[in-house]
Amino acid sequence: MNTHPTIALGAARVGFRGRIHAIDAERGGAGLPAAELERRLIELGFVEGAAVELLHQGLFGGDPIAVRIAHTTIGLRRREAMAILVSAEI
Amino acid sequence: MSDVSPALPSPVIALVGNPNCGKTALFNALTGSRQKVANYPGVTVEKKVGPLVTPAGRTVRIVDLPGTYSLRARSPDEEITRDVVLGHAQKDVTPDLIVCVGDASNLRLALRLALELKQVGRPVMLSLNMMDIARRRGIEIDADRLSRELGVPVVSSVAVRRSGTDALLAEIDRQISKQQAAGTSEWRAPDAGALRGAQREADRILAAVVRGPGNPDSLTSRVDKILLHPVAGLIILLAILFVMFQAVFAWAEPGMDAIEAGFQWLGGLVEHLPLPDLVKSFLKDGLIGGVGSVIVFLPQIVILFFFILVLEDLGYMARAAFLMDRIMGGAGLHGRAFIPLLSSFACAIPGIMSTRVIDDRRDRLTTILVAPLMTCSARIPVYTLIIGAFIPAREVWGFVGLQGLVMFGLYTLGIVGALTVSFVIKRLIWQGKPGEPFMLELPDYKMPQARSLAIGLWTRAMIFLKRAGTIILSMMVLIWVLASFPQPPEGATDPAIDYSFAAMIGSAIQPLTAPLGFNWQINVALIPGMAAREVAVGSLGTIYAISGGEEAADQIGQALSSQWSLATALAFLAWYVFAPQCASTLAVIRRETGGWKWMWVTFFYMLALAYVAALVTYQVSRALGAG
Numbered sequence: 001m002n003t004h005p006t007i008a009l010g011a012a013r014v015g016f017r018g019r020i021h022a023i024d025a026e027r028g029g030a031g032l033p034a035a036e037l038e039r040r041l042i043e044l045g046f047v048e049g050a051a052v053e054l055l056h057q058g059l060f061g062g063d064p065i066a067v068r069i070a071h072t073t074i075g076l077r078r079r080e081a082m083a084i085l086v087s088a089e090i
Numbered sequence: 091m092s093d094v095s096p097a098l099p100s101p102v103i104a105l106v107g108n109p110n111c112g113k114t115a116l117f118n119a120l121t122g123s124r125q126k127v128a129n130y131p132g133v134t135v136e137k138k139v140g141p142l143v144t145p146a147g148r149t150v151r152i153v154d155l156p157g158t159y160s161l162r163a164r165s166p167d168e169e170i171t172r173d174v175v176l177g178h179a180q181k182d183v184t185p186d187l188i189v190c191v192g193d194a195s196n197l198r199l200a201l202r203l204a205l206e207l208k209q210v211g212r213p214v215m216l217s218l219n220m221m222d223i224a225r226r227r228g229i230e231i232d233a234d235r236l237s238r239e240l241g242v243p244v245v246s247s248v249a250v251r252r253s254g255t256d257a258l259l260a261e262i263d264r265q266i267s268k269q270q271a272a273g274t275s276e277w278r279a280p281d282a283g284a285l286r287g288a289q290r291e292a293d294r295i296l297a298a299v300v301r302g303p304g305n306p307d308s309l310t311s312r313v314d315k316i317l318l319h320p321v322a323g324l325i326i327l328l329a330i331l332f333v334m335f336q337a338v339f340a341w342a343e344p345g346m347d348a349i350e351a352g353f354q355w356l357g358g359l360v361e362h363l364p365l366p367d368l369v370k371s372f373l374k375d376g377l378i379g380g381v382g383s384v385i386v387f388l389p390q391i392v393i394l395f396f397f398i399l400v401l402e403d404l405g406y407m408a409r410a411a412f413l414m415d416r417i418m419g420g421a422g423l424h425g426r427a428f429i430p431l432l433s434s435f436a437c438a439i440p441g442i443m444s445t446r447v448i449d450d451r452r453d454r455l456t457t458i459l460v461a462p463l464m465t466c467s468a469r470i471p472v473y474t475l476i477i478g479a480f481i482p483a484r485e486v487w488g489f490v491g492l493q494g495l496v497m498f499g500l501y502t503l504g505i506v507g508a509l510t511v512s513f514v515i516k517r518l519i520w521q522g523k524p525g526e527p528f529m530l531e532l533p534d535y536k537m538p539q540a541r542s543l544a545i546g547l548w549t550r551a552m553i554f555l556k557r558a559g560t561i562i563l564s565m566m567v568l569i570w571v572l573a574s575f576p577q578p579p580e581g582a583t584d585p586a587i588d589y590s591f592a593a594m595i596g597s598a599i600q601p602l603t604a605p606l607g608f609n610w611q612i613n614v615a616l617i618p619g620m621a622a623r624e625v626a627v628g629s630l631g632t633i634y635a636i637s638g639g640e641e642a643a644d645q646i647g648q649a650l651s652s653q654w655s656l657a658t659a660l661a662f663l664a665w666y667v668f669a670p671q672c673a674s675t676l677a678v679i680r681r682e683t684g685g686w687k688w689m690w691v692t693f694f695y696m697l698a699l700a701y702v703a704a705l706v707t708y709q710v711s712r713a714l715g716a717g
Binding site: 040043050056 | 159160196198280285293311324
């Protein structure tokens, strides 16, 4: 297994590739209750072990971000993406 | 459920799937022009039902349901899907068979949804849609294995090809003929653990049955490098909007000229009929002139909807929402509000209805409140008339038409107004509470299909014409009555309309509108304009045609430019940017917000904005010498 440290996807740069290590919805800001945010992320395919790549970001504050997960591309804000813990792929 | 008599209603088949899975294209392919769409156009928000005769000769009814990732409804839109699937909605749409539609090249989330649908206890089948695109990309799916793993029948479909739905139809026949009764539903709103488990199961099945290139659509990736570029992407988005508005002006002209000529010819026919003058006047000025002056804008509406539908089908709308999210977020709006607000450029009614895609109540209310400020197509007639009459048709900077530029400015004013109002709403009413997160799938780009596009345009054109034929027509008749009665006394010297009800009403509110530079003719036109904005054009026509005789009727614009000052014209435009001049929009707001409160809030804030804007415009223009 890889020994890379986990970071939050919300703090990653464009071009980042890795796998989802955990979903910790408590870190995902105050927009939604944690349990609801977790379910929504899973419904869009963010589950542990899935491969992700950060493809694009917006002009202002690098927000929102476009993330490829498997064959789907999802746009979301960095604040919610902080709930997605990822480890970089070697 | 053993004996089905012909008297029983035809079986119902519900199409359920993720957003962007090509479900609506499939629905269009299955039902074609026989479908019944709800009253209002826009994104798929209403229940759509269409009949279909299967190869075995059975008549079934297909229901197209709003796209969803889960039955755990998070928005009013998804609640419809959940209620229909669970059989909690009206009896006539309770499904006898659920067809889960999945994009064959992007099955991961569809499989999880299929697993969830299986729990409902109704017969379920899976249709692998857009199979042609998947094959072209080298994706192979073992459908038999998938069917065994999922425990439901699996077929593939290509909505855009004539024989592409054969396998689906055959399977529908097979399923319906079994007459399976609905079992009891085991479905419970899943928690995170259950969702995770289901997605893992879906991933396991996916790995077992799908072979193909690991990398996603390379064309989409390449195009996104440009279209989602932080700077270039925004510039391209603005350019697209600009081209859209220029096209609405330029391309529509031949069609509008033809329609105009047609109605003039009709009016001319009436002249020669052996009828009393009053009846002739009613037919020519009230009926034909009134309806004609509204229908003439059909080409512009069709062109605008053409752009909106093409961008939607291409998959660009989600990108536009992505690019605009931060900018809209700064104004207190959700990125998803972009689509409803863009639809509001055509008409606020579909725009307000499509706010159902916004899950959060507060975000949704904010969007509803500002949607009527976006320049809807009903304002185009008014803008076109005034701009045509008062703004010279010359070019600035060598290539941009001044008239188009003024039009662009009016649109910009509406947008800036909407952003400002939503900013104020967020600060004052919601007091800066954080809103709903922006999470949106950015689908792979797809070529729009001519047939689907044609059905969409047709539906929208019909809705506009129906509106022109009902509300607007009756308003035109009303204004003709107001402008024609009471008739002038014997030997009267002033134009007939000066003795009418219209003049009385116009004069009565004159003191209120005098600071805006409005004369009584404008006041009269504003009243029926409440029914629908574009009616004001026809009203002005009626008023000036009646008061100015034959020549004025030919050219409303000419009449206006000789009777209004530039300051009045500009104040009238400013009024129209903000005024709550549309009773149907207000009615929809009342319905969508579930009460009168937000409707009145919208009405009064818009009225106040319009008054102030027109007042400032008139007074400033006069001070600058345009009085």
